[in-house]
Structure formats: C-alpha cells, structure tokens
Amino acid sequence: MQYAGNFSGSAPVIKKYKASATGYAAGIVVLRSAANASGQMSISTTTSAADALGLLMDTGNNQGSPIAYSTTQGDPEAVYSVIVNPDQILRAQMVTGATGTAITGDTVATASSNGLTVVGGTSVASPDMDEGIIWYTSGANVGKSRKITSTSSVTATVIVPFAANAVGDTFCYAGINIGLQGVTLTTDLQKVRTDIAVSTGATLTCLDLELNGTGDSYALFTLGDSTFCQIT
Amino acid sequence: MAEILVKRQFTRADLLKDAEAGGRKRGRAAGGWIADIAAQKKVITLCPLCTNKFNPAKVHYRKEKEFPVCQAKCDGCSTFDPRCSWYIYDELYTQVRSTAEERRALARSREQRIKRGYL
Numbered sequence: 001m002q003y004a005g006n007f008s009g010s011a012p013v014i015k016k017y018k019a020s021a022t023g024y025a026a027g028i029v030v031l032r033s034a035a036n037a038s039g040q041m042s043i044s045t046t047t048s049a050a051d052a053l054g055l056l057m058d059t060g061n062n063q064g065s066p067i068a069y070s071t072t073q074g075d076p077e078a079v080y081s082v083i084v085n086p087d088q089i090l091r092a093q094m095v096t097g098a099t100g101t102a103i104t105g106d107t108v109a110t111a112s113s114n115g116l117t118v119v120g121g122t123s124v125a126s127p128d129m130d131e132g133i134i135w136y137t138s139g140a141n142v143g144k145s146r147k148i149t150s151t152s153s154v155t156a157t158v159i160v161p162f163a164a165n166a167v168g169d170t171f172c173y174a175g176i177n178i179g180l181q182g183v184t185l186t187t188d189l190q191k192v193r194t195d196i197a198v199s200t201g202a203t204l205t206c207l208d209l210e211l212n213g214t215g216d217s218y219a220l221f222t223l224g225d226s227t228f229c230q231i232t
Numbered sequence: 233m234a235e236i237l238v239k240r241q242f243t244r245a246d247l248l249k250d251a252e253a254g255g256r257k258r259g260r261a262a263g264g265w266i267a268d269i270a271a272q273k274k275v276i277t278l279c280p281l282c283t284n285k286f287n288p289a290k291v292h293y294r295k296e297k298e299f300p301v302c303q304a305k306c307d308g309c310s311t312f313d314p315r316c317s318w319y320i321y322d323e324l325y326t327q328v329r330s331t332a333e334e335r336r337a338l339a340r341s342r343e344q345r346i347k348r349g350y351l
Binding site: 001002003004005011012013014015016026027055056057058059067080081091135136137138139142143170190210212213216218 | 272273274275277298299301302303304305314315316318320321324326327328329330335338341342345346349350351
C-alpha cells in the first residue's frame with residue numbers, strides 16, 4: 001500500500017516502533033501488538049486491520065541484509081518507521097486471488113439494450129458483488145462505472161442505466177465501494193482483492209476508486225479501526 | 233590557561249534513555265548515525281537545522297516533496313520537530329508512496345485509452 005495523504009491535509013506523523021515478529025515489509029499496515037507480544041507492533045492479516053497503528057514505511061537493512069526481528073542477545077533491534085496519523089489515506093492496487101493477479105476482465109455474453117443489466121461469463125453472485133462497483137473497459141460504455149444493486153448468477157443489475165452494451169464488450173467488477181468497510185488483502189498484505197464478497201475482511205474503509213484497466217486500478221482507504229481513535 | 237575537566241555523572245535514567253531504540257547513542261556523531269540509518273534503507277527524518285547537512289542523492293534517497301514536512305523526531309539532533317523533512321530510500325519510494333505525479337500520469341493514460349476505446 002502507498003501513503004496518499006491525510007483527510008486533514010496535515011503533515012504525516014512518523015514514529016519508530018519495535019517489531020514483535022518477523023515478516024515485516026514496507027507498505028503494510030501494522031497493528032498494536034497483542035498482550036505479552038515482545039514488541040510494539042504486529043502485522044495485519046489478510047482479513048484484519050483492527051487496532052491499526054499505521055502504515056509501515058521501511059524495513060531495516062544492515063550491510064545488505066534485512067534486519068530481522070530477533071530475540072538473540074546482541075542482535076540489532078528491529079525498529080521501523082510508521083506513519084501513525086489515524087486519518088491517513090492509503091492507496092492499494094485492486095487485484096484478484098491471494099497472490100494478487102490482475103482483476104478478472106469479463107466479457108458481455110448477452111446484450112442489454114436498456115443498460116440496466118450486465119450479463120457476463122463469470123458469477124457476480126458468488127462471491128456476491130452486490131453493492132460493489134462495475135465498470136466497462138471497452139465498448140460504448142468504456143470508462144463508465146455504476147454501483148451494483150443486485151446480483152444473480154452472472155448478471156449484475158444497476159439502477160442508473162449504462163448505454164446499451166453489446167456482446168463482446170469487456171468490463172470489470174469489484175466487491176469494493178465508497179464508504180464500505182471490509183476488504184480482504186493479498187497474502188503479502190500490499191494489495192486488495194476484488195474477488196471477495198463486499199464488506200468482508202479487514203477494517204479499511206473505502207474512500208475513492210481509480211477505475212482503470214485490469215492491471216492498474218486502485219482503491220483508496222482510510223483506517224477504519226485506528227488504535228489512536230478508539231480503545232477496544 | 234588551566235582547564236578543569238569534570239567527569240560527567242550519567243544517571244541510570246540517562247543510560248536507559250540512551251538505550252532507547254531509534255535514538256542516537258551517546259558520543260555518536262550525527263553524521264555517522266544517519267549514514268548507518270541510510271545503509272539500513274530506513275526513513276530518515278531531519279529537522280530544519282539538520283536537513284541541509286544531508287545529501288539524499290549521495291545515498292540513493294529521495295526527499296519527500298508532496299508532503300514537505302512531517303512531525304517526527306530528528307535523526308540528527310534527536311529533537312521532536314513538527315517541521316521535519318523526510319527522506320525515503322529510492323527503491324522503496326513507489327512501494328510506500330502514491331504521488332500526484334504518478335496519479336496524473338495514470339489519469340492521462342486513462343483518458344488516452346478511453347479515446348482509443350479500450351481501457
């Protein structure tokens with residue numbers, strides 16, 4: 001993930017915190033460490049960003065090798081920089097699959113003259129994309145997007161109609177939309193998955209969407225559960 | 233002229249403070265300390281007084297310009313300053329920062345692709 005600013009427009013606050021495990025990487029969200037954990041921060045998981053501290057900005061290297069968390073006496077301490085603003089805006093690429101491949105680009109299988117349905121070749125009902133977003137990547141509606149208001153098998157329905165589509169037009173969809181909280185991250189915790197049902201996973205709230213092609217679409221998020229905003 | 237040398241008495245609190253992570257150790261030159269942080273590819277934060285003494289290009293660092301200040305503890309003088317400059321290791325920059333320049337390029341590309349009829 002990338003740091004993209006703050007709601008308030010203020011300067012980022014950068015703190016250096018101690019790691020409590022291995023596996024840290026620049027660009028992941030880190031959490032308050034659990035009780036009895038050794039350090040001050042833990043790593044988020046693909047489905048949890050509760051009690052977030054902020055975005056990790058680096059992982060230390062020492063003479064070319066990463067400074068890993070270690071409990072060996074005399075080893076360097078793993079201390080990393082974190083942007084801790086609770087109102088920070090994070091930008092992540094939208095992908096599918098646990099390892100983060102390009103979004104599924106689907107093709108219109110049955111034309112819709114009224115523009116209220118998009119009938120593709122893959123299911124939008126399981127996982128359910130209802131309340132998510134759909135956008136065209138070619139055809140008469142290229143670049144246009146709508147909120148999905150219901151789904152059934154391979155058919156996504158919208159209320160504000162698109163222009164009539166044609167068989168062969170390509171489109172993408174995502175189980176992410178503005179104001180919805182809950183996204184599932186890839187295993188490297190750097191990207192967000194669009195192939196998971198809406199509002200499932202980590203407490204990141206969608207702020208904006210950059211809808212481009214299958215490989216360069218992004219979503220912007222805020223921390224839905226910053227540890228500096230609420231004590232839970 | 234006679235010079236009186238008085239040995240400084242470090243308290244236990246002083247020693248513990250020195251052992252605190254992320255800070256420069258007693259007697260350590262700031263330049264060497266920052267060179268060490270740079271070798272570790274960590275984010276470097278420097279207050280307005282220290283920032284001019286650091287050459288980011290020399291150690292493959294990039295100064296953050298979109299958000300020219302951050303609130304942090306200066307790695308040079310260990311003082312918390314709300315107007316620090318921050319530097320990110322160049323290779324890590326695009327991994328952790330989204331810039332207006334990059335977004336502008338993406339928006340331009342999007343516009344051109346839409347004109348071609350394929351996003």
